[in-house]
Amino acid sequence: MVDPKFEYLLRLADNALVLSQRLSELCGKGPALEEDMALTNVALDLIGQARFWFTYAGEIEGAGRDEDQLAFLRDAHDFHNLLLVEQPNGSYADTLARQFYFDSWHYLLLEKLVASSDEHIAAIAEKSLKEVRYHLRRSGDLIVRLGDGTDQSHSMMQNAMNDLWMFTDEMFQADAVDQAMVEQGVAPDLASLRAPWIAHVTEIFEDATLQVPPINAWMQKGGKQGVHTESLGYLLAEMQFLPRAYPGAIW
């Protein structure tokens, strides 16, 4: 049986890597120079965090796989990231909606992981939390500015929030891996993050004059179990092409 801690670390790594790859797609294409730099800075933080998680996952697995093998030599069904982070960049409102939903959850999760019984997980979380604090400040700030902006920016922001809403519930749905981590004191109960997440999203939406979509809406799930939307395969095909076409290639 796979060590649940290995599986748990992969999920953390995959979330960071896949979102980083999505943001990297926008490098040189941001709607303004400042936004371009912010997107790539966030992508850079996330890739750094993914590397810490992958490296540690490889150590826990003990099969000799390093960060590169885990990132580049697994197929879509072996990726266990949230469906939210693999969603395409869409319009800039979609990019920001995805970022804000994820940042709010990521921040709350890392805050708890700092107290993990696993010292190495706690150390990576402590490091990452400081970076994610800036991510969350930025995405929340932009949601307010665009939501409370022009009629057009308001309606685009509201539509983007509505469209991605169905991918948010998965962040709080625990399975056997999550439960094992809670029992070992490694990770928090995901359900406990829901109330503070809703509270923060609601507060930002109020400032942004946006409506929070209905809590009891239909929700998608499956990312953590390797059942993905069609978007992930294309993302991986681009990201993994080089190391697969030229095995062992180095700079």
Place this chain on the structure above:
Amino acid sequence: MIANTEQIWDWLAEVPDPEIPVISVVDLGIVRDVAWEDGECVVTITPTYSGCPAMLVIAESIEEALKNRGIARFRMKTQLSPAWTTDWMSEAGKIKLKGYGIAPPAQQVIDISSITSRLARKRADDLKVACPHCGSTNTRCSSQFGSTPCKALYRCDDCLEPFDYFKCH
């Protein structure tokens, strides 16, 4: 060759940061410890930001400095916790930053435990950063993210110059 650790600290204080060459890796607080373990010099460093591309160059520059001083056996150790903070930046480093045109971190790192509250966000927004060119605090943030992970973009509303701010972390 065996040099005492104090001597090694002095050598490392001459290793410049690759992105901001006016300050050293010691000024930045990246070097956490220097020690001898069984005849091997162990230098402990901590990354500034998880994905900072300068970290590789920094590790190589430190290795180079040790080699050039005749230290044959050394090892680099990376430590994540406690996480790097701009509070570890030396006062001399802050003065050098300012002279280089980058506003140094304006204050002690603010409490991050409550960023998800309106009040904490407001406090963070109210931060006053002095323009490194004219000294005015009539400045505003144009972006929290700048040309490197450690900097934010600001502009001065008095002298109208844009500038980099080394953000609190």
